[in-house]
Amino acid sequence: MDTMSPLERTLRGLALTLVVVFFMFPIFWIFLMSFQTNETILAIPPSIVFSPTLSNYAALITGKLQTAAGTLDIAFMSNLGNSIFLSVASVAVSLVLGVPAAYAFARHKFRGSEDIAFTLLSFRFAPPLLVLLPLTQYFQWLGLSNTYLGLIWVYQLICLPLILWIVRGYFEDISADVEYAYRIAGHSWFATFRKIALPLAGPGIAAAGLLAFIFAWNNFVFALVLASADKQPVTVGALAFVTSSGIQYGQIAAAIVLSVTPTLALALYAQRYLVEGLSLGAVKG
Amino acid sequence: MTTLQLKNIVKRYKSQTVLDDLSLDVADGERLVLFGPSGAGKTVLLRLVAGVIEPDEGRVLIGGEDMSDVDAEHRGVGMAFQNFALFPHMSAFDNIASPLTATRSSKEKITAGVQKVAKLLKIDHVLTHHPKALSNGQKQRTALARALVGSPPLLLLDDPLRNVDAKLRFEMRLELPRLLAAQGATVVYVTQDYKEAMALGDRIAVMAAGRIHQIGTPQEIYTAPADIEIARLFGDPTINLLDVAPQRSGEGVFVELSNIRVRLADYGSDVVGRQCVLGLRPEAISFVDASAPGAIPVAVEAETPLNEKTVTLTLTARGREILVSRPAGTPGPTVGSAHISVNGMQALLFDRASGALLPRADIAAKRNGEAA
Numbered sequence: 196m197d198t199m200s201p202l203e204r205t206l207r208g209l210a211l212t213l214v215v216v217f218f219m220f221p222i223f224w225i226f227l228m229s230f231q232t233n234e235t236i237l238a239i240p241p242s243i244v245f246s247p248t249l250s251n252y253a254a255l256i257t258g259k260l261q262t263a264a265g266t267l268d269i270a271f272m273s274n275l276g277n278s279i280f281l282s283v284a285s286v287a288v289s290l291v292l293g294v295p296a297a298y299a300f301a302r303h304k305f306r307g308s309e310d311i312a313f314t315l316l317s318f319r320f321a322p323p324l325l326v327l328l329p330l331t332q333y334f335q336w337l338g339l340s341n342t343y344l345g346l347i348w349v350y351q352l353i354c355l356p357l358i359l360w361i362v363r364g365y366f367e368d369i370s371a372d373v374e375y376a377y378r379i380a381g382h383s384w385f386a387t388f389r390k391i392a393l394p395l396a397g398p399g400i401a402a403a404g405l406l407a408f409i410f411a412w413n414n415f416v417f418a419l420v421l422a423s424a425d426k427q428p429v430t431v432g433a434l435a436f437v438t439s440s441g442i443q444y445g446q447i448a449a450a451i452v453l454s455v456t457p458t459l460a461l462a463l464y465a466q467r468y469l470v471e472g473l474s475l476g477a478v479k480g
Numbered sequence: 481m482t483t484l485q486l487k488n489i490v491k492r493y494k495s496q497t498v499l500d501d502l503s504l505d506v507a508d509g510e511r512l513v514l515f516g517p518s519g520a521g522k523t524v525l526l527r528l529v530a531g532v533i534e535p536d537e538g539r540v541l542i543g544g545e546d547m548s549d550v551d552a553e554h555r556g557v558g559m560a561f562q563n564f565a566l567f568p569h570m571s572a573f574d575n576i577a578s579p580l581t582a583t584r585s586s587k588e589k590i591t592a593g594v595q596k597v598a599k600l601l602k603i604d605h606v607l608t609h610h611p612k613a614l615s616n617g618q619k620q621r622t623a624l625a626r627a628l629v630g631s632p633p634l635l636l637l638d639d640p641l642r643n644v645d646a647k648l649r650f651e652m653r654l655e656l657p658r659l660l661a662a663q664g665a666t667v668v669y670v671t672q673d674y675k676e677a678m679a680l681g682d683r684i685a686v687m688a689a690g691r692i693h694q695i696g697t698p699q700e701i702y703t704a705p706a707d708i709e710i711a712r713l714f715g716d717p718t719i720n721l722l723d724v725a726p727q728r729s730g731e732g733v734f735v736e737l738s739n740i741r742v743r744l745a746d747y748g749s750d751v752v753g754r755q756c757v758l759g760l761r762p763e764a765i766s767f768v769d770a771s772a773p774g775a776i777p778v779a780v781e782a783e784t785p786l787n788e789k790t791v792t793l794t795l796t797a798r799g800r801e802i803l804v805s806r807p808a809g810t811p812g813p814t815v816g817s818a819h820i821s822v823n824g825m826q827a828l829l830f831d832r833a834s835g836a837l838l839p840r841a842d843i844a845a846k847r848n849g850e851a852a
Contacts, residue, residue, distance in 0.1 A: 372565035375532040378552040379559045380626065381582030394569045 222455075228448035236444045251449035260438070260446065267438060270424060271450055274432030279457060281343065281418070281428055282411040285350035286358075286404050292351075293358035294400060298392060300359070301366035302374075312363070316356045323416050326352070331420060341423050349417050354407035361406070365399030366392060398469055405465050412458055429454040482543035482633040482666055483508050484529065489538035491524055491690075498524050499535070500690040511660060511667040513681030515674065515713075520687040522670040523562070526636045529668065531555045542634060553582065558632035558665070562639040564623040566611040572598075572622045573607040579630035597625045600659070617648045628663060635665045641676060653679050674714045678702070686710050704828070708835040711759050711828065717791045717803045720760040723832065728752045734824075738797045740776045743824045746840035751829055756838065759828035762791060762805035767812045768821040775819035778802065783814050794820065 199207070228236055230247035254260050260267040300312045330349065331340065339345030369392060377387045393400070415430040422431070433450055436443040484506040491499040498521045506512045514522045527533045529540055531552035540547040547555060558579065566575050573594055580590045598604040601621040611619060624640055641649045653676055660667050660680075671677050677684050678698040685695040686706070694706035705711035711719045724735040728749055734741040735758055744751075768775050778794035781801075785791075785808065792804045792812060804820060806812055829838045 370563065370565060372561045372563060373567060375527070375530070375552070376559065376561060376565040376626070377567065377578060378532060379530050379555075379557060380579040381553045381556075381630070382578070383551075383553055386582075391567060 225448045225451050228444060229452045231445055231448075233441070233443065233445050236448075251445040252453075254446055255449055255453065260436075260443065267435075269432075269435045269446075270427075271429070271432055271435075271453075273425065274427055274429045275454060277426055277432075278412060278428035278430070278454065281346055281350060282408050284343070285347050285354050285411045286408045288347060289351060289354035289358045289407055290400070290404055293355050293403075294362055294393075294396075295388075297359050297362035298366050298388060301363045302371070312359070315359055318352045319356050323352075327416065327420050334421060340421055341426055343426060346418060346422055346426065349421060350411050350414065352417075353410050353414060357407045357410065358400075358403045361403035362396060362400050365396040369395045401465055402469055405462060405469075408461065409458055412454075483541075484634060484666060484668065485541040485544075486525075486529070487539045487541065489525070489528060489535045489540070491521070491528065491533070491535050498690050499528070502538075502690065502692060504685060504692060504695075506666055506668060509664060509666055511657075511669060511680060511682045513677040513684045514668060514670045514687055515677040515681075515684050516672070516687035517713075518672065519689075521690040522687055523638055525687075526559070526638050526668060526670055529634075530557055530559050530636055555634075556632055557634045557636055558627035558630060559636040560623045560627040560638060560640045562642050562670075564611075564619045564643070566619060566622060566626075568611050570610070571607065572603065572609050572611070572614060572618075575611070575622055576607075576625045576629050578626060579632075583630070593629055594625075597629045600628075601625050616644050620644045620648070620652075628659075631663065631665070633665055635660070635663065635667045637667065637669045639670050639672065642672070649673075649676075656680060674716070678714070686713070703826075704837060705759075706837055708757060708759070708830045711830070711837075715761060717762050717805060719828075720758075720762065720765070720802050721830075722758045722760070722800055722802075724756050724758045724829075725753065726751045726756055726829065737822065738776050740774055742774065742822045742827070744827055744829065745824055746827075747829055747838070748840075751838050754838075755832040757830040757832050757835075759830060760802070760822060761826060762803040763789075764823040764826035765802065765804045765820050766806065766823070767792075767804065768819050770819045772819065772821055774821050776822070777817060778820050779817050780813050780815055783812075794818065 227243070227245075229251055230249070231245050232248055232250065235242070235245045250261075255269070255271045258269055258272060260269050300308055334340035334345050337345075339348065373395070374387050374391050377391045378384065382390070412428075413430060414428070418426070418428050419431045429450065433447060433454075436447045436450065484504075486502060486504040489499050489502045490497065502521075502525070504512075514525065516522055524533065528535050529542075531540075531547060531550065542555060542557070566572075567578070570578075576594045576598060577590050580593050585593070594607070595604060598607055601624060603618055603621045603625065606614060606618055609618075611622070614622060620640060620643065624637075627635060627637065641652050644652070657680055669676075669680055671680075681698055683695060683697055684701050686693045686701065688709065694701060694710055696704075701710065702714050705714060708721060712721070722737070724737075726733050726735050726744065726747065728734070729741075732743055732745060733747045733749060733752060734743045735756075736742075770777070776796065778796050781793040781795050783790060783792045788808055789805050790808050790810075790812065792806075794802050794804055796802060802820070804812075812818075830836060831838055
C-alpha cells in the first residue's frame with residue numbers, strides 16, 4: 196500500500212466508492228421509502244427531502260392497512276414469524292442430517308457414495324416449479340400440505356444439498372492424520388468427530404448454515420404453492436401489499452427493511468467468527 | 481513392553497500392491513527401524529499396526545493378540561506422525577494430554593503426566609501455545625510428547641525428524657535413543673535417512689516396493705548388504721561399484737583392477753568366472769606409495785573435505801571413478817597422480833545380473849555346516 200502514488204490511491208478510492216454506491220443505493224433508497232407515504236414516493240421528481248412518517252411500520256406491526264378503500268388486515272408480523280421459524284427449523288434439520296452425512300461422504304468411500312452425493316446435489320438442478328405439481332399431490336395425500344412439517348421437509352431440497360456439499364469439502368480439507376492421531380490417542384470415532392472434525396470444520400459449517408439460511412429465507416415458490424396464508428413467510432406475504440386500491444410502496448419498503456434485518460444481523464454477527472475461524476489455519480498442524 | 485508380529489500382510493490400493501506378503505517380528509523392547517525410499521510402504525505398514533487402516537490379507541499381532549477386530553483406540557499404541565498431525569484448535573498442553581483424557585484420568589494426574597514429558601522434551605514453557613505459535617522443532621517435540629505421554633508399550637514413530645531442520649535433527653538423533661530407552665517401549669521407527677537408521681535401530685528392516693529386502697543389525701546391513709541397492713543406500717560417500725570377473729590363482733580368488741591383482745580372501749572358487757560387481761567402501765581404500773605392493777595408479781580428480789573425513793574422487797587408468805575416504809587431517813594427495821591400495825578383506829561381491837550379495841566362503845561354509 197505504501198508504494199501507491201497519490202493518484203493511484205485517489206482512483207482506487209473513487210472506484211471503491213462507485214461500487215459501494217452502486218450496490219448500496221437500492222437498499223438506501225428502500226430504507227428512505229419506508230419512511231414515506233405513497234404520495235411522496237410517487238412524486239415526480241423524487242425528493243430526498245421529506246417529512247418522515249412511521250405509519251408504514253405502524254401498519255405492519257398493528258396489521259391494519261389503511262387504504263383508500265378502507266382498512267385491510269395484513270398478517271405481516273405472523274409472516275415474519277413464519278419466515279424465522281421455517282428458516283431456522285429447516286437449517287437446523289439440515290445441519291443435523293447434513294453434517295454427519297457430509298462427514299461420511301468425506302471420510303468413507305463406499306460403493307456408490309459418489310452417486311448418492313451427486314443425487315443429493317441434483318435436487319438443486321431441477322426447476323422448483325417442475326417438482327411442485329407432483330409434490331402438491333403427494334402432500335395432499337399425506338396430509339402435509341399447509342403444515343410447517345411439510346414446508347420444512349420441502350426446504351430440505353434447498354438446504355440439505357448446500358450444506359452437504361460445502362461441509363464435505365471442509366471435512367476433506369482436514370488432514371486425516373489429525374483424526375488418526377486422536378483415534379490412536381484412545382478416543383472413539385464419535386469423540387473424534389465431535390472434538391476434532393466438528394471444531395475444525397466449524398467455520399465451514401457456519402458458512403454453509405448461513406448460506407442455507409439465506410436461501411431458505413428468500414424462498415418464494417414452495418411456500419406460495421404449498422402453504423396458505425397462516426403458514427406463509429414474508430416473501431409470499433409481501434404479495435398482500437398489492438391491493439385493489441394500488442400498490443402500497445411504503446409498506447413494501449418497510450416490509451423489506453424488516454425482513455432483511457434478521458439475515459443482515461445474522462450475517463454481520465457470523466462474519467466475525469467466519470473470518471476468525473477461516474484464518475485459524477484450520478488444517479495446518 | 482510388548483512384541484509385535486506381522487503375518488503375511490497384503491495391502492492393495494486399487495490395482496497397486498503397497499505391501500506384498502510382508503511378515504515381520506519385533507521383539508519385546510526392541511527398536512526396529514523401517515528404512516526405505518518413499519513409496520516403499522513404510523508409512524502404510526505403520527498405520528496398519530496403529531489400526532487406522534486395515535490389511536487386505538494377513539494379521540497384526542500385538543503382544544501375541546490378534547488385532548484384526550481391535551479398533552485403533554484400543555490397541556494401546558503411541559504414534560508420532562511425519563507431518564506432526566497436531567490438533568490445531570488445541571493448546572500444546574491439550575495436544576499432549578489427549579491420550580490421558582481418553583483414559584479419564586484425574587486432572588492432577590493429567591497435569592503431572594504432561595508436565596513430566598514436556599520437561600523431558602524441553603517444551604514445558606510453550607504448553608499454553610497453540611500449534612500455530614510453535615516453531616517446527618517445538619511442534620515436533622509436542623507430537624513426540626503426545627506419543628510418549630501415555631507410556632504406550634508399543635511406539636510407532638513415522639519419520640518424526642523429517643520436517644525439522646538439520647541442526648535439530650542432529651540433536652534429536654543423539655537424544656532420541658536415550659529417550660526411547662528410558663520409555664522401555666517396543667519401537668518401530670520409520671526413516672529415509674540411513675544415519676538415523678544406523679543411530680537408532682537395534683535392527684534395521686530395509687523396505688522397497690512393499691517388501692522387506694533385508695533385516696539385520698546396523699552392522700550387518702553395512703558390512704553385508706543383501707544387494708547392490710542396499711549397499712548404495714547405506715554409507716556416505718556411497719560405495720564404489722566396479723564390474724569385475726573374479727579369477728583364481730594358486731593363492732586364491734582375485735580380481736584385476738588396472739591390471740593389479742586384488743585378492744579377495746573371503747571368497748571361494750564358486751565366484752570364479754561369474755559376472756560380478758565389486759563393492760568397495762571408500763574407507764576400504766587408502767592412498768599408498770607407488771612402491772607399495774598392490775598399488776594401483778590413479779589420477780586425483782577432486783577433493784571434498786567433510787568435517788570428519790576427506791573424500792577424494794579418483795580416476796583409474798581405465799577411466800573408472802573411485803571414491804576414497806580418509807579421516808580428516810591425515811595426509812593424502814590433492815592433485816595429480818597417486819596410488820591406492822584396496823583392502824580385499826572388506827570387499828563385497830555382488831552378482832551382476834541379480835544384484836544379490838554373493839556369500840563369502842566363511843559364511844557359505846558356516847551355512848553348509850548348519851545345514852549338515
